Amino acid sequence: KAGVTQTPRYLIKTRGQQVTLSCSPISGHRSVSWYQQTPGQGLQFLFEYFSETQRNKGNFPGRFSGRQFSNSRSEMNVSTLELGDSALYLCASSSGTGTTEAFFGQGTRLTVV
Amino acid sequence: EDQVTQSPEALRLQEGESSSLNCSYTVSGLRGLFWYRQDPGKGPEFLFTLYSAGEEKEKERLKATLTKKESFLHITAPKPEDSATYLCAVKGSGTYKYIFGTGTRLKVLA
Numbered sequence: 001k002a003g004v005t006q007t008p009r010y011l012i013k014t015r016g017q018q019v020t021l022s023c024s025p026i027s028g029h030r031s032v033s034w035y036q037q038t039p040g041q042g043l044q045f046l047f048e049y050f051s052e053t054q055r056n057k058g059n060f061p062g063r064f065s066g067r068q069f070s071n072s073r074s075e076m077n078v079s080t081l082e083l084g085d086s087a088l089y090l091c092a093s094s095s096g097t098g099t100t101e102a103f104f105g106q107g108t109r110l111t112v113v
Numbered sequence: 114e115d116q117v118t119q120s121p122e123a124l125r126l127q128e129g130e131s132s133s134l135n136c137s138y139t140v141s142g143l144r145g146l147f148w149y150r151q152d153p154g155k156g157p158e159f160l161f162t163l164y165s166a167g168e169e170k171e172k173e174r175l176k177a178t179l180t181k182k183e184s185f186l187h188i189t190a191p192k193p194e195d196s197a198t199y200l201c202a203v204k205g206s207g208t209y210k211y212i213f214g215t216g217t218r219l220k221v222l223a
Contacts, residue, residue, distance in 0.1 A: 031209070033210065033211070042216060043200070045210045045211070055209045056209045056210045058210070092211070099145035099164060100145075100162075101145070101159050104156035104158070105156050
């Protein structure tokens with residue numbers, strides 16, 4: 001059974017640019033969550049999608065957005081990049097029902113210069 | 114507000130020296146407590162889910178326990194390959210997000 005796939009693995013962008021990250025969840029999983037991980041803050045929740053609907057949103061500025069497609073694949077977009085957006089962005093896949101655990105992808109390492 | 118605190122932040126053990134990692138939590142209606150292992154530059158790897166106080170789960174040298182306010186991850190006779198950051202997360206009622214602690218960085222010396 002294939003795991004969670006995130007692309008690309010690494011990105012280098014310039015301040016002011018925008019970026020789109022992609023996540024393909026485990027087959028059959030309908031929930032995709034996104035997290036930002038930095039050394040000082042740990043994993044910070046960005047948002048969660050279930051069946052193309054955003055169910056939860058974290059405390060991030062509107063520059064961070066996401067969407068989910070009918071095949072459960074998800075994308076997140078960051079516009080007007082800032083240096084502080086440099087982080088490991090992680091996608092987590094779960095069934096989205098009950099209390100099941102989430103499974104993570106390997107992440108996308110974003111560096112803003 | 115749901116919150117997770119892990120201690121210690123970092124831990125160095127000699128190979129074979131058993132110890133425990135702590136995860137204290139405050140959550141409205143615990144629906145699940147999760148332990149993950151994370152290696153540098155990689156995504157967290159799922160280890161255990163605990164649902165109610167008194168529950169225990171084991172996997173190789175790891176054993177996770179749960180009370181109403183905290184969880185422990187006991188590591189018995191650790192090996193260098195157990196070196197990683199161990200993350201604890203909770204999920205409360207009325208929310209679909211997992212709240213993570215900042216983790217314990219474990220280093221096991223040969």
